[in-house]
Amino acid sequence: MKSSKNVFSDDLHQPHDKLVKNVLTDPRQVKALLQAYLPGALLAIIDLSCLQLQPNNYVDHRQHAYAVDVLYKTQIADTDAYIWILIEHQSTEDPWSYLAHGRC
Numbered sequence: 001m002k003s004s005k006n007v008f009s010d011d012l013h014q015p016h017d018k019l020v021k022n023v024l025t026d027p028r029q030v031k032a033l034l035q036a037y038l039p040g041a042l043l044a045i046i047d048l049s050c051l052q053l054q055p056n057n058y059v060d061h062r063q064h065a066y067a068v069d070v071l072y073k074t075q076i077a078d079t080d081a082y083i084w085i086l087i088e089h090q091s092t093e094d095p096w097s098y099l100a101h102g103r104c
Contacts, residue, residue, distance in 0.1 A: 024070040024085055027051040034083070046083075047075040054082070 023029045031048045038046070054071040072083045 021070070025053055027053060027072070030070075030072060030083075030085065033085075045076050046081070050074055051083075 024033075031051060034046070034048060035043065052073045054073050056069065056071060057065065057067040058071070059065050068084050068086075070085045072085070074081050074083060
C-alpha cells in the first residue's frame with residue numbers, strides 16, 4: 001500500500017497548526033464547516049459537492065503571485081470559483097484581536 005504524503009511540513013511551530021491544517025485539507029470537513037457557518041443564500045449558489053483542494057500558491061489573471069493557507073476550487077452558477085479559508089487561532093487571550101481583524 002502506498003503511503004500518503006503529508007502536504008504540510010513537519011516544521012510547523014505549534015501542534016494546533018497541524019490540527020487545523022489537517023482538518024481544512026479534508027473536503028468532507030470543509031463542506032461541513034461551510035454548511036454550518038455560511039448564510040443560506042450563499043450556500044444555495046455554491047456547489048459544495050465538487051470541492052477540490054488546490055495548491056497553496058497561485059498566480060491570478062494579472063500575473064500576481066499569492067500564497068494562501070488553504071484554497072478550494074468549486075462552482076458557482078457553472079463558473080469556477082475559489083474559496084480561501086483562513087482561521088486565525090491563538091493560545092492566549094488578546095484584548096486587541098478584534099481590532100486586528102477589523103471588528104469593533
